Amino acid sequence: METALTRLVGVRHPVVQTGMGWVAGPRLVSATANAGALGILASATMTLDQLRDAVREVKSRTDRPFGVNLRADAGDAGDRVRIIVDEGVRVASFALAPSRELIAGLKEAGVVVVPSVGARRHAEKVAAWGADAVIVQGGEGGGHTGEVATSVLLPQVVDAVDIPVVAAGGFHDGRGLVAALAYGAAGIAMGTRFLLTSDSTVPDAVKARYLAATVKDVTLTTAVDGLPHRMLRSELVDALERAGRTRAFVRAVRHAAGFRRVSGLSWSRMIRDGLTMKHGRDLSWSQVLLAANTPMLLKSSMVDGRTDLGVMASGQVAGVIEDLPSCAELVERVMTEAEVALSGLPTDRLCTQPGVHLCYDRDAEHPRGPCATGRDPE
Structure with a gap:
């Protein structure tokens, strides 16, 4: 499934594993990358030497693109940026908005800049500063989060910026991916769902607490x-x-x-x-x-x-997750579920070919949904 996200970062599937502190280490990130999605290495809890070693370990485990999550407000942010540039990391992700200068420096070095935002005005700001894409997290998401639900926040951001938008907060399966694409997103980002995989290094007893949780x-x-x-x-x-x-x-x-x-x-x-x-x-x-x-x-x-x-x-989706697949199994499942969800939509009003190019009713002026031809549909 080709989208603006897959073209931008060079992955096969429009799925992102978020940079969770103490969770998104080399094993999880490389497993995600090998599954065809975008893994994000969490660096905020690492020293500079640990970050360099972690990046090199990921590179030893996969030749696929991956990213590193950085704290834009950290005193050593510049040193961390130099590491990811020197090591040839494809994507820099930020939990807080990076400065205009930081974005410019990364882009000049060929690094794709993808900040995470929780409000439309923040998306507009980083887009104006040159960010290549944004991850927008609704209130359902785990960790520090906002008050606005993804279903309300996502279309606001999609309408406000002209760069790819990745939807986060409340996603765990292929139906969610299709819903995000319908809102205009270029993909989805998941944290809790990737935490609850067999490739995650989180202790089994802790995973059991998540699996036992209700919404x-x-x-x-x-x-x-x-x-x-x-x-x-x-x-x-x-x-x-x-x-x-x-x-x-x-x-x-x-x-x-x-x-x-x-x-x-x-x-x-x-x-x-x-x-x-x-x-x-x-x-x-x-x-x-x-x-x-x-x-x-x-x-x-x-x-x-x-x-x-x-x-x-934890995101609210912990209450509906019941198993611990590998990252490869999870990503394959999400994409299969997305195909099934698309095929179940009314075929007289929506092209069922995979992708995200807009498709039109034969007799209608306005686009009805995602289509993958990349051409003007007949």
């Missing part, structure tokens, strides 16, 4: 880091929501110190990153410190398997 077990809370954060409800989340401000602050200090040791960052660098994070947002210093707490809480679950000490970021 109602996925909650949105500000208790972890002061920002809306979607995750599985757990005893720890309940305790954090009940904790007073002082107790939460002490916990945040302890975990921030732990993250400093793991990441190799100095306190001065963490403070500078905190100032950057605070800039332009209505965040107290307590909230900034709580945000520094998050990586260690995620590591406790995603790496150490301690669901009693950590949090489990």
